[in-house]
Amino acid sequence: MLANRTASLSARFWEPWVIPILVLLLWQILGLSGWLSERILPTPLEVLKALYGVIQDGTIFEYVAVSTKRAFLGFLIGGSIAFVIGLLNGIFPIAERYIDSSVQMVRTIPHLAMIPLVIMWFGIGETSKLFLVSLGVAFPIYLNTFHGIRSVDPGLVEMGRVYGLKGFSLFTKVILPGALANILLGIRFSLGIMWLSLIVAETIAADSGIGYMATHAREFMQMDVVVLCVILYALLGKLSDLAAKYFENRWLKWHHNYIQKAK
Incomplete structure (x- = not known):
């Protein structure tokens, strides 16, 4: 029984990484065979060499920390509101x-289209990036919170009232x-x-962060570093999603819906 459970947990760990x-293997093979030019898309091994280089000079740790701080601070502000x-x-x-009605009108405005206006308002400092991230993350949380509250089974609410729950206790034990x-x-x-909002914000106007590193590498035609930055964003996004799951x-x-997953 224990061996089967261990095998199941092991499979759950590696199965998402198969594709x-x-x-990556296909990408490397196409690059070595000449089907993909290194000027267009460097091979994974070239990207690993670029990773080793930015690790040696220490910039990657600073830039990843800066981008992560911006992302989650913006998420905290916009998500809380x-x-x-x-x-x-x-x-x-x-x-x-x-x-x-006012929220829905603002929601229909593409927040990334507001970048020129945001730069005029806040400049290219931290405020503009936090504003864009906060605005981008706000609406999915708002809509799902609103829909979730309205979708609570009225029978459960009534049962809670029968058991003497009301006010804050009814909210925390039944509605939420x-x-x-x-x-x-x-x-x-x-x-x-x-992460999407942060990528665009850092690429257009930044003096630090992963987006700035990508922009700087692009100016010097360092395609391996640009691809590395894209992969870093993807990995950070995946880690965020794993934390949410x-x-x-x-x-x-x-x-x-989650009972079967836990078994």
Whole structure:
């Protein structure tokens, strides 16, 4: 029984990496055979050499730390505001009537199209990048929080009232757990938008971070470093998604959609 469980856990670990590894192998083979020019797309081995070079000079650690700080600080600001507004509109219909229409109008504006305006407002400093990331992550969290609150089974709410729950205790023990699956789904969507927003913001206007490293490498035609920056963004995004999935499985063990996953 223990051996089967160990084998199952091992399979769950490596199975998601099968396709990425096959893609890397195919990429390397096409590069060595000459089908892919190194000027267009350097091979994985060339990218590894570039990684070794930026590790030696120490810049990669500084830039990754700067980008990660920007991403999650923007996520915290935008996500917190969106979560609170989603709760208000979901719980209080009068708040929805006054606020939701305005939020929906702002949501239809592509936030990355506002970059020229944001630069005019805030310059090219940290504020502009945090603003763009915050704006990008806010709407998926808002929509999923609002929808999650409104989708809670009224029968569960009524049962909670029968057992004497009301006010804050009813919210924390019935409404919030019932909406949690939707909220966490919104967080996973927002994590992807978070990195997308940061990539564009750092590439256009930055003096540090992974996007700045990519822009600087592009000016000197260092394609291996540019590809390395793209891979770094992909890995950071994957790690963020894994963290979100971990909390989903941890906090939603009781949920019928997650019971089978936990077994």
